[in-house]
Amino acid sequence: MKKILIVPSFLMALAAPAFSEPLFNGKDLTGWAPKGADVWTFEKDVLTGKSNSKKQGSVLWSEAKFKDFTLDLDFRFSGDVDSGVFLRTENDQIQIGTSRSLKRDMTGSPYIGTIGKYPVEAHDVKSLLKEGEWNHFSITAKGGHYVVLLNGKQVLDYTSDTAAKEGPIGLQVHPGVDMMIEFKNVDLVKG
Template sequence: MKTLISLILTMGILHAAPEAIFNGKDLTGWKVEGAEYWTAKDGVLIGQSDAKKKHSNLWTEKQFTDFTLKAEFRYEGRMDSGVFVRAFNDQIQLGISSSLQRDMTCSPYIASLGKYPVEAKGVDKLLKEGDWNRLSITAKGPRYVVSLNGKQVLDYTSGTAKEKGPIGLQVHQGFDMRIEFRNITVEAIGD
């Protein structure tokens, strides 16, 4: 046991146990910004817009520094969503980019730059529309490593990353859409 602890300390990485940030029943621990499009039902967190097609972001009340977020997501049809990393500015896209009019799932969108600085690789072969997809986002300082369905698709270092902040989920304005999330956990990373 001592050897294992020494090895972990030598590697400089400590991980806390994963924390469920969605309880499967309601929005406890979250706050809505924008339209009231978020609900919880049968273990699933649902973001569903209506004919008004307004924006709606769902933010954790808790703030995070370095972490690995794991979640499953599902959608069908035209959808523009994403996961905000510690602030509104840095987002990992899910679905169709409103600006590019094509699927940019797992690519970083940097709002202050108004663009996607890089594109995730191989997503078209991994993404299962209409079925559950496994997403993993590791944010260690400004570096974001993203995996989809068990395969790494992005390794990006952001010049605009915040040190600490909430995690957010998005329903983009201008779309009549639905996205579902389940099994959302965050594992804190220390060093």
């Protein structure tokens, strides 16, 4: 005689794996809006931010807002670049590339606008970051607690006192820099 196990639906929901959702539709910038210069293009599954001749800055913001999430994305750059990922607000950012103020690479480090500095520095980035090649970021934001993995290795565990509870995600082209950065496979898991 076979035994049948009946599992309540609420327990099934708890056991269900979290699914990521792409934040770009694969064709264009639908669902995103630039604040600043129009320097963003989407072609062949790659989002490119390239400074214009005036070196004006721009942040490409998602129209959707998020609370707790894990954001996975691939990025590529070469040379001098100052970019980053804004987490729910323009105040809290995870840096990609060279800090204008510190004049050195601060990839993976949080820049907090209200204090005007990097309160901590990501570790092991120099050995992990592959300039000119695709790199993978996994950024988990649970409230103000940020954990960042670069190419599969944790480089940051930081808690921000200034984190917004909910907001969009932004991708940056810094003003005053002649730069280009590319993003692809931009996916998000809520919760």
